[in-house]
Amino acid sequence: MQDVEASIRVTNITCFDEDVKLFYTSPDGKYSLSTSTDNYVVKRVVTTPSMWGPLLNVDGSIWVSDGKTFPFAFGSTRFFIVKFIFGLDLYSKTTFYTAKESIEGFFRRVNEDIAQLLLAGVASFTTIEEARTLGLLGIGGLEDTGEGSTPIGVEMIYNGNNLSIELVTACPAASSNSYQSVTIPGEGTFSFTDGTGVKNLFLNRNSLGWVIGIIIKDLQGDDYNSLLNSLLNNPLYIDELRQYSRSASQVIEPLNFIQYDVDGNIRSLVETNVVDPYQAQPSLDSYADILLSGQTYCVVKMLAGESLELRIVVEEGGALTYEDLKSIDDLLAEQGVDMIYQSEREELKETWSNFDGFKENKENENKYKLLLIALLAILIIK
Numbered sequence: 001m002q003d004v005e006a007s008i009r010v011t012n013i014t015c016f017d018e019d020v021k022l023f024y025t026s027p028d029g030k031y032s033l034s035t036s037t038d039n040y041v042v043k044r045v046v047t048t049p050s051m052w053g054p055l056l057n058v059d060g061s062i063w064v065s066d067g068k069t070f071p072f073a074f075g076s077t078r079f080f081i082v083k084f085i086f087g088l089d090l091y092s093k094t095t096f097y098t099a100k101e102s103i104e105g106f107f108r109r110v111n112e113d114i115a116q117l118l119l120a121g122v123a124s125f126t127t128i129e130e131a132r133t134l135g136l137l138g139i140g141g142l143e144d145t146g147e148g149s150t151p152i153g154v155e156m157i158y159n160g161n162n163l164s165i166e167l168v169t170a171c172p173a174a175s176s177n178s179y180q181s182v183t184i185p186g187e188g189t190f191s192f193t194d195g196t197g198v199k200n201l202f203l204n205r206n207s208l209g210w211v212i213g214i215i216i217k218d219l220q221g222d223d224y225n226s227l228l229n230s231l232l233n234n235p236l237y238i239d240e241l242r243q244y245s246r247s248a249s250q251v252i253e254p255l256n257f258i259q260y261d262v263d264g265n266i267r268s269l270v271e272t273n274v275v276d277p278y279q280a281q282p283s284l285d286s287y288a289d290i291l292l293s294g295q296t297y298c299v300v301k302m303l304a305g306e307s308l309e310l311r312i313v314v315e316e317g318g319a320l321t322y323e324d325l326k327s328i329d330d331l332l333a334e335q336g337v338d339m340i341y342q343s344e345r346e347e348l349k350e351t352w353s354n355f356d357g358f359k360e361n362k363e364n365e366n367k368y369k370l371l372l373i374a375l376l377a378i379l380i381i382k
Contacts, residue, residue, distance in 0.1 A: 006227070006236060007219035007311045012302040013042065013168045014153040015107045018204075018212045022310070024297040025228050030204045031214075033225055037203060040213075041195030043179070045167040051187045052165070053078060056100065067161040070247065073102045080106075081183035082152070084114045086135065087176055091117045103154055104304045107167075111151035111210070114179075129209030135177040149178040150203070150213040154305045156246070167192075168305075170201060170213045200224040214302060219309070235293035240313035250306040256299040257290055 012018055021031035028034060049055055054075030055063045063071040077098045084091045093113045097106040111132075119131035134149045149171040157164050169192065171178040183189040200223070202214045218224045245251045290296065302308065 007309060008224060008227070009215075009217045009219055009307060009309045010300070010302055011155075011215040011217075011307040012153070012304060013155065013170060013213045013215065014151050014210065015104045015111070015304045016151070016206060016208075016210055016212055017304055018206060018214060018302050019299055020202075020214055020216075020302045022216070022298040022300065023228065023231065023292050025231055025294045031202055033228060035202050035204055036225060037201050038197070038199045039172055040170045040198060040201050040203075041173045042168060042170045042198050042201075042215075043192035043195040045182055045190045045192055047165045047167070047184065047187075047190070049163055049165060051184050055103075060100065065161055065163050067158055070156045070163070071103065071165075073100050074106065075099055078185050080110070080185075081189075082110055082114065083180040083182075084117075084134075084149075085176060085178060085180050086118060086122060089121060090180070091121065093117060103165075107152050107154055127209075132209035133205065133211050149175065151210050152179060153213075155307075156305065158246075170198070171195075173197070231292050232294040235291055236312070238290040238292065238312050241290075242311040242313075244309040244311070245307060247303075247306060250303050250308050253301045253303065253308075257296060258299060259296040 008022070010020060010022065012020075024031045026032045049063075049065060049071065052074060055071035056073040056075045057063045057069065058072040060073075062075065063069065074097045077096060079094050079096045081092060081094050084093075091114060093110070095106075095110050095113055115128060115131040115134070118134070119125050119128055122131070125131040132151075134151065149169050151169070153168045155166045155168050157166065167182060169179050173195065179192055181189050181191045198215055200216050200218075202216060203211050204214075205211050216224045218227045221227060241255075243251050243255075300308065
């Protein structure tokens with residue numbers, strides 16, 4: 001069997017943290033295939049750090065662009081104007097950011113200000129939770145296909161030592177309900193770009209009513225939904241798992257693998273990560289005994305404006321589940337060969353429940369068991 005790589009990149013384009021389900025093949029529920037759309041565009045306003053005045057690190061010191069670290073807060077008090085169009089009406093709001101206020105916290109306030117304006121100005125919005133959808137998902141008398149915008153988020157991207165601070169939002173290509181422009185004092189007014197199409201954008205409301213936009217991209221095939229569908233017929237046995245992000249804060253968020261067995265029982269394994277805070281590129285390598293077969297998915301908290309890349313080294317060639325191995329054992333028993341005693345049955349079931357943990361000494365043990373049992377079955381059948 002040959003080891004191959006499968007990679008996905010997960011991006012949270014909003015200013016709210018969100019628990020995301022990965023490899024989730026259910027047709028319903030949050031992060032199911034039914035919540036994915038290819039009909040939206042992502043719009044941006046690209047700015048530079050100097051346009052916002054002095055910026056601060058998380059400890060309050062002055063932030064300096066170094067190709068690795070990202071600013072956390074504003075270092076001065078200034079005003080900011082944002083414009084949002086809903087139907088034929090244009091809403092404009094001036095909001096001040098203050099010294100030491102976090103960048104993400106400020107843009108959460110900006111989005112809340114717009115939601116408050118919509119609540120007061122759109123008759124069909126009767127609660128603040130409805131107004132926070134900004135017209136998405138059939139709220140406010142709109143069609144279920146959605147006519148609106150995700151809340152503004154912030155992405156910070158380095159090109160060498162040069163940092164860009166990008167304001168990001170997503171909406172349907174022809175939507176009349178969306179963010180239009182921002183005004184930064186002393187710098188000018190900047191319109192959101194016309195937008196670029198995006199595949200596999202998942203839209204789900206959080207507990208406050210905001211519609212969170214999460215982009216999940218298959219870096220090999222580019223179509224994450226195709227990868228999900230393939231898991232039902234071609235399970236992936238994970239040998240190694242590599243996590244990479246722009247920040248150590250995202251990398252250390254634990255991965256929670258959850259499995260539903262044939263009886264509907266739930267089992268889970270939580271991987272807690274520790275990252276050297278001084279390494280230049282936050283990443284983490286793990287050894288895993290996880291079988292992605294359509295009954296297993298992973299939950300990870302995606303921080304506001306962050307991306308996470310998972311590179312999975314998988315074993316190609318058709319991984320066998322516990323049920324497959326049990327069928328082989330039953331066939332052996334019919335032939336009069338009792339190769340697996342009851343205690344070994346329990347051990348085999350525990351091994352192939354796919355939740356032995358991220359242990360290096362387990363990496364080859366399961367492969368040998370699989371090969372040995374499969375070869376015995378082939379010899380006896382012949």
